């Protein structure tokens with residue numbers, strides 16, 4: 600039975616995955632890596648994890664030795680920290696050739712923004728498609744999640760480990776785990792609005808983000824973990840890259856919905872969002888994100904069974920952030 604190590608098990612994505620993996624494969628030993636010391640009971644009783652290891656990203660020796668020890672390693676902890684993924688890969692590459700490990704890395708479609716500055720929809724923007732290996736080969740370290748995607752792809756090409764990357768669009772939906780994590784996207788949006796005192800968008804706000812419900816995306820991620828444990832890999836590392844997205848939503852529409860909820864919660868002092876120049880939309884990459892279009896297509900993921908069944912982020916947002 601392949602052993603599975605899950606980094607980021609208390610997250611929006613990780614907590615659902617922990618449950619899904621044990622439901623699909625009760626006999627596969629699952630280790631969860633958590634820094635929160637108050638969640639053990641949930642992982643034992645609800646997720647049915649076999650082993651709980653307490654630690655943080657900075658425990659580099661522990662991260663490396665656990666990564667070496669397990670057959671499948673899932674990274675749902677960070678898609679930004681290149682040192683972390685390098686350490687995971689270094690540990691995994693220490694395994695002998697005849698028992699190669701498999702890394703399943705969770706990435707994000709922030710990679711594929713058009714770095715717009717006007718906040719307007721770009722009908723001629725490049726649509727990044729997971730079915731085109733040439734698109735995936737164009738991912739660079741300078742992209743949003745490039746600092747972890749590139750080393751993962753390079754490790755897959757080296758071939759001492761097998762790699763899969765599952766790339767989530769802006770992820771929404773409720774957290775069913777033991778910790779109240781909202782997920783990276785909601786955290787960014789909420790923090791940014793708090794700093795402004797209102798919810799900003801850029802220009803006319805017709806630029807679009809791609810979004811996906813966590814309950815649509817995680818079953819697919821779980822399927823990739825199943826494949827990692829039961830099938831021989833095919834194709835190149837660039838072909839084992841899957842983009843999960845649902846609707847495209849205009850930044851202005853998203854901002855209107857967000858402002859309503861954050862105003863009701865007292866997080867911002869304005870009930871309506873405000874248009875600002877790109878330079879004032881947020882710090883660094885956040886401002887660029889809000890001014891940009893995120894155009895993606897997941898034909899490869901769809902062929903493998905990914906489909907959208909849950910409702911729009913615009914309808915879900917209030918419940919998620921309540």
Ligand SMILES: NC(=O)c1ccc[n+]([C@@H]2O[C@H](COP(=O)([O-])OP(=O)(O)OC[C@H]3O[C@@H](n4cnc5c(N)ncnc54)[C@H](OP(=O)(O)O)[C@@H]3O)[C@@H](O)[C@H]2O)c1
Nearest residue numbers: 607609610611612655656677678706707770780782783784
């Ligand atoms: N949510 C999105 O929109 C989205 C979209 C695309 C890609 N992703 C990527 O998917 C992955 C999971 O995202 P998520 O939305 O599920 O994030 P999340 O809800 O914020 O969860 C992050 C997880 O990482 C853990 N963590 C963070 N820093 C840690 C550290 N220094 N040491 C130990 N644990 C640490 C958190 O533990 P604690 O509970 O202890 O804080 C939590 O389990 C991330 O790589 C993210 O970039 C997310």
